[in-house]
Amino acid sequence: MAPSLHPFVDAGIKKGDATKTGGKLYCHCPTNKVEVTLASDVAHNHACGCSKCWKPEGALFSVVGVIPVDKLSVTANADKLAIVDESAAIQRHACKECGVHLYGRIEVEHPFKGLDFVHAELSDSKGWQEPQFAAFVSSIIEQGFEPSGMDEVRAKFKKEGLETYDVLSPALMDLIATHTGRKNGKLAKL
Numbered sequence: 001m002a003p004s005l006h007p008f009v010d011a012g013i014k015k016g017d018a019t020k021t022g023g024k025l026y027c028h029c030p031t032n033k034v035e036v037t038l039a040s041d042v043a044h045n046h047a048c049g050c051s052k053c054w055k056p057e058g059a060l061f062s063v064v065g066v067i068p069v070d071k072l073s074v075t076a077n078a079d080k081l082a083i084v085d086e087s088a089a090i091q092r093h094a095c096k097e098c099g100v101h102l103y104g105r106i107e108v109e110h111p112f113k114g115l116d117f118v119h120a121e122l123s124d125s126k127g128w129q130e131p132q133f134a135a136f137v138s139s140i141i142e143q144g145f146e147p148s149g150m151d152e153v154r155a156k157f158k159k160e161g162l163e164t165y166d167v168l169s170p171a172l173m174d175l176i177a178t179h180t181g182r183k184n185g186k187l188a189k190l
């Protein structure tokens with residue numbers, strides 16, 4: 001059987017609703033769920049194969065997108081959240097009981113500072129931007145995936161219309177490099 005990339009990808013990518021204006025995310029606890037309210041759709045939504053992003057049970061990839069920090073608020077049971085790894089650039093706030101990551105925030109100087117990382121699948125509503133590409137694909141090998149299966153994984157993404165990258169997409173790599181170029185003075189400052 002083909003490996004499960006992520007339920008959103010395996011079942012065929014469903015296009016998002018361009019008029020989506022947000023919704024709520026919930027952790028997996030049966031009661032006293034942590035609730036996060038998003039005041040807009042997510043952007044740059046993508047599959048991520050890295051070892052740090054939260055993945056649903058049995059999936060090889062996470063699906064993660066970004067949203068401006070001022071569009072995100074924790075609206076219930078915030079006391080159940082804890083930071084997974086304080087030393088990571090992205091401070092992932094997870095539910096201490098069920099382990100689900102509710103949001104990742106960057107507190108240090110970083111190209112993506114000002115954006116929070118969220119998993120739209122935690123929402124009870126539909127229409128969120130669909131995954132646009134697959135990132136950190138080769139990283140699944142570090143987590144035990146057999147390298148000989150990589151062609152099949154990449155082919156499966158491509159069949160669903162998602163380009164695969166071993167870091168981020170060219171558009172995001174350009175954003176990061178632009179930030180670096182402005183900071184080091186090689187590019188004109190804004």
Ligand SMILES: N[C@@H](CCC(=O)N[C@@H](CS)C(=O)NCC(=O)O)C(=O)O
Nearest residue numbers: 048049050051052053088089090139
């Ligand atoms: N190969 C590494 C890649 C980790 C990585 O660089 N992840 C990216 C994509 S989420 C990142 O930006 N990480 C920053 C962070 O986790 O703080 C792994 O799988 O752990």
Ligand SMILES: [Zn+2]
Nearest residue numbers: 027029095098
């Ligand atoms: Zn929970």
Ligand SMILES: [Zn+2]
Nearest residue numbers: 048050052053
């Ligand atoms: Zn990741």
